[in-house]
Amino acid sequence: MTTFTRRDVLESGWVLEGPDGAGSAIRLVFGETELTRAYLGLVVGRHPVLCDRRIDDPSVSRRHLRVGMAEGRPYVEDLNSLNGTLVDGEEIPRFEPVPLEPDQVLTLGNVDLTVARLDEP
Numbered sequence: 001m002t003t004f005t006r007r008d009v010l011e012s013g014w015v016l017e018g019p020d021g022a023g024s025a026i027r028l029v030f031g032e033t034e035l036t037r038a039y040l041g042l043v044v045g046r047h048p049v050l051c052d053r054r055i056d057d058p059s060v061s062r063r064h065l066r067v068g069m070a071e072g073r074p075y076v077e078d079l080n081s082l083n084g085t086l087v088d089g090e091e092i093p094r095f096e097p098v099p100l101e102p103d104q105v106l107t108l109g110n111v112d113l114t115v116a117r118l119d120e121p
Helices: 032-037
Strands: 013-019 025-031 042-045 065-070 073-078 085-087 105-108 111-118
Touching: 013 032, 025 032, 025 111, 032 065, 073 085
Parallel strands: none
Antiparallel strands: 013 025, 013 111, 042 065, 065 073, 085 105, 105 111
């Protein structure tokens, strides 16, 4: 019989969390392995089939942005969303990856998400 410890199951990664436009809590978790293996990154948006992570808020586009890893750091890329994507209040260019750091605020429409590191247990 194999016994798994907490360390066997969890890994490091990144978390985006905050309230949606209605005040409901959002928590999107991206594991390092998952981000590294996703060649083009993971899509975040409103559409339940076209996105890897879903935010059910009308101000978020169906395919709003992509989160990925490059050179060991996470990045975000706006996918030509209607309301744009902001990092710390500055709009980022569409289709250009922008590196993310802990404690930055990522804004998708009316949704503000804080970037945090998900440390190894």
